[in-house]
Amino acid sequence: MTEDPYRWLEAIANRREYIRNQLAGGSPVFAVSLAEGILLLGVGTGQSKVFEVFDRQALAGLGHPADLERIRQSIIDAAHLEGFTRAPEDVALRRLVGQGLGPQLKAAFEQIFAPPFLIRLLLAEVGPTPASDVLVKLGFDGSFTLHPGGVVVVADNPERESAIEAQLATALKNTSGVPNAARALLVAWHQLQSGPAAIADPASADLPTLLDALGERTVEAALLLRSHDRMARYAALDPARLGFPLRPSQHTAL
Amino acid sequence: MPRPFPPPPVPTVAGDFFALLAQHQLAPVAGDAANAPVQTTATTVFAFHFAGGVLVAGDRRATAGNVIVTDRVEKVIELDATSLLAIAGVPATAFEMARALRTSFEYYRRSQLQPLSLPARVRALSRALRDNLALTLQGVGVVAPLFAGLDTSASPARPEIFFYDPLGAQFQAVGYAASGSGAGTIRSLLSYHERFGSPPPAQLELPEAVRFALRILMVAAEFDSATGGVAPESARFATLKVLTASGIQSVSESDQQRWIA
Numbered sequence: 001m002t003e004d005p006y007r008w009l010e011a012i013a014n015r016r017e018y019i020r021n022q023l024a025g026g027s028p029v030f031a032v033s034l035a036e037g038i039l040l041l042g043v044g045t046g047q048s049k050v051f052e053v054f055d056r057q058a059l060a061g062l063g064h065p066a067d068l069e070r071i072r073q074s075i076i077d078a079a080h081l082e083g084f085t086r087a088p089e090d091v092a093l094r095r096l097v098g099q100g101l102g103p104q105l106k107a108a109f110e111q112i113f114a115p116p117f118l119i120r121l122l123l124a125e126v127g128p129t130p131a132s133d134v135l136v137k138l139g140f141d142g143s144f145t146l147h148p149g150g151v152v153v154v155a156d157n158p159e160r161e162s163a164i165e166a167q168l169a170t171a172l173k174n175t176s177g178v179p180n181a182a183r184a185l186l187v188a189w190h191q192l193q194s195g196p197a198a199i200a201d202p203a204s205a206d207l208p209t210l211l212d213a214l215g216e217r218t219v220e221a222a223l224l225l226r227s228h229d230r231m232a233r234y235a236a237l238d239p240a241r242l243g244f245p246l247r248p249s250q251h252t253a254l
Numbered sequence: 255m256p257r258p259f260p261p262p263p264v265p266t267v268a269g270d271f272f273a274l275l276a277q278h279q280l281a282p283v284a285g286d287a288a289n290a291p292v293q294t295t296a297t298t299v300f301a302f303h304f305a306g307g308v309l310v311a312g313d314r315r316a317t318a319g320n321v322i323v324t325d326r327v328e329k330v331i332e333l334d335a336t337s338l339l340a341i342a343g344v345p346a347t348a349f350e351m352a353r354a355l356r357t358s359f360e361y362y363r364r365s366q367l368q369p370l371s372l373p374a375r376v377r378a379l380s381r382a383l384r385d386n387l388a389l390t391l392q393g394v395g396v397v398a399p400l401f402a403g404l405d406t407s408a409s410p411a412r413p414e415i416f417f418y419d420p421l422g423a424q425f426q427a428v429g430y431a432a433s434g435s436g437a438g439t440i441r442s443l444l445s446y447h448e449r450f451g452s453p454p455p456a457q458l459e460l461p462e463a464v465r466f467a468l469r470i471l472m473v474a475a476e477f478d479s480a481t482g483g484v485a486p487e488s489a490r491f492a493t494l495k496v497l498t499a500s501g502i503q504s505v506s507e508s509d510q511q512r513w514i515a
Contacts, residue, residue: 052364076365077274084271084357085280229504230335232360 011112019140022118026062026156027217028192029122030185032168033130033149036178037233038224040124041185043217050220052234054079054091056126058224062156063119063140071119075101088231093125093134097144106142116140122154126224126233155192164188178237179207182221186210269366271358272381282350297434298474298481299329299340301400301415301427302444303456304463307498308402308413310338311467313436313475314493315482316345325482330493334359335501336404336411337375342434343397343420347389351382351397372405376416376424383422396420398433402497413497429456436474436481443470461513464494464505468514486514 029042029049040060042049050060051072057079061068078100083091101121108117121138133149139158151168153161171184183206190210211219221237267273275281299312312329315322331339331352337359341348355378362370370378379401389395401416417431418424425431429448432440447466448454458466468484471492475483484492494505 048367051367054364073365076361080271080357080361080364081274081278081280084275084353230332232335 008112012110015109015112015116016141019116019118020157023063023120023140023156026120028153028155028161028164028189029060029062030151030153030168030188031060031122031124031135032151032172032181032185033133033135034178034181035130035176035226036223037226038124038126038133038135039178039181039185039221039237040122040224041182041189041219041221043186043189043214043219045217048220050222052222052232053096053123054083055088055231056224056233057091057093057096057123058222058234059121059123060154061119061121062154063117067117067119068121071101071105071117071121074104075123093123093136094146097123097136097138097146101138102142102144104142105138105140109141120154120156122152124224126226128226130226153188153192160192164192167191178223182219182237183207183210186219269362271361272354274361275354282354295342295344295435295480297342298432298436298440298471298478299342299400299434300430300432300437300440300444300467300470301338301340301402302430302463302467303413303415304458304460305456306460306463307496308338308415309460309463309467310340310400310402310495310497311471312340312493313471313482313484314490315480317480320479325490328493330495331356332495332502333375334363334369336369336406336497338402338495338497338502339379340400340402340433341397342399342437344395347386347395348397348399351379351386351399355379355382369406371407372403372414375403376401379416380418380422380424383418383420387421390420400431400433404497404499404501411499413499434481436471436478439474439477440470443473460496460505464510464513467494468492468510484510484514486511 027043031038031040040050040058042060047065052058053075059072075096078096079091105117117140119140123136123138125134127133130149135147135152136144137152137154138144151165151172153164155161168184168188172181175181175184187210223235223237225233225235295317301308301310310330314327315325316327317323327345329341333339333352333356339352358378359370359375379399383397386395386397398420399418403414405412405414415427415431416424417427417433430444444455455466472484475481484490491507491510494510496503496505
């Protein structure tokens with residue numbers, strides 16, 4: 001099959017379709033640059049969706065938990081080796097993705113006889129100002145896009161992301177603070193999912209209502225603090241209140 | 255056909271950063287100590303329990319023979335949110351140990367999604383000292399550190415103090431521990447105050463504990479030229495960090511100035 005270019009292209013197309021089908025219905029994840037830092041939020045059913053990577057970096061993703069775990073371990077290994085051999089300040093998301101995860105995922109995607117990675121990822125790196133934040137969308141085929149701050153959504157279907165991102169950008173322009181931002185992200189989550197747990201009018205619902213409507217699902221949220229006296233900036237957020245950071249670095253997952 | 259992400263090698267212990275370093279041939283290599291120059295050394299450090307937790311202190315002097323290299327060394331190092339390392343000995347080795355341990359603890363916490371237990375952190379430092387055995391036996395790169403860590407298995411979480419010999423033996427301190435060339439004086443003073451002090455160090459509140467730590471460091475500097483001491487009149491203070499059930503807090507120079515008066 002591989003000696004025939006057309007069949008190879010067909011196999012790749014089939015592979016892409018297969019992965020998209022597998023990812024359909026996956027719970028979206030969000031990241032938004034705020035004055036306080038970068039807020040990452042996901043809604044899951046027992047499996048963690050938001051993770052600390054290194055001092056200023058974190059990731060969130062959807063897809064197969066085993067694939068997510070392998071990618072997570074891979075980027076944590078790379079970041080710590082870089083931080084140890086050079087300095088923690090030298091660990092950069094652009095390099096981790098552009099020279100590490102991106103090419104590796106692309107190679108894995110094009111190996112049509114091997115099982116693919118069923119994931120879509122969102123990675124974040126906090127900077128000294130919101131404009132210097134780096135947010136990255138990373139696809140299962142290794143394609144990635146860099147965003148200097150703002151708001152980024154990764155859902156099961158890339159076509160649905162742009163509209164929600166534009167809506168969130170407008171909503172977040174008129175609000176401030178982590179709890180309000182978390183509320184806006186939860187509204188967007190409900191709108192993207194609109195499944196049995198969704199509520200009639202999420203846009204006008206308050207935070208407790210939005211949380212109650214999740215049912216068995218749990219919110220997982222973390223803040224990459226913009227400034228802190230420790231190097232590790234990742235702080236998990238209390239899911240019941242979404243605004244009170246737990247102690248940085250002591251709690252990795254809720 | 256192999257996948258670009260090879261199956262992760264089966265590590266001897268999950269989340270072992272030193273195994274990861276060895277796998278990438280990045281493990282620190284012990285060198286030949288022959289013809290070594292005069293070593294820079296760092297003294298004096300100590301830790302004691304006070305009412306709010308554990309106070310870890312260090313003077314800021316580094317010497318090489320009879321030469322004062324600097325009076326601005328940071329000998330009390332935060333390894334993670336609940337671990338403090340106080341170094342006495344050769345900074346070249348000690349700082350590298352601290353860097354490796356800090357990365358190792360954070361690597362474990364991030365990759366395994368749980369913090370390393372206190373016994374494992376205590377043994378990790380012991381292993382780092384044992385790995386330095388060749389240099390230690392040659393009299394080069396000797397380190398005798400102190401470690402303070404939070405025992406989160408206790409309720410409420412309890413700060414503990416450990417001290418080591420240069421070969422890696424670990425000992426838990428009941429009330430206090432000291433290391434470095436000024437340690438003899440410090441231990442004598444702490445022992446005296448623990449037995450006859452009113453109140454003893456374990457009952458001091460933070461401002462009193464800071465004042466007490468600075469004063470015994472000043473006394474130690476009287477008897478040991480390698481101990482930097484404290485000179486409030488020239489704004490030269492110690493490195494003081496406090497480990498409590500809620501984490502680590504540094505005592506700023508302005509607080510030291512205020513409380514020593």
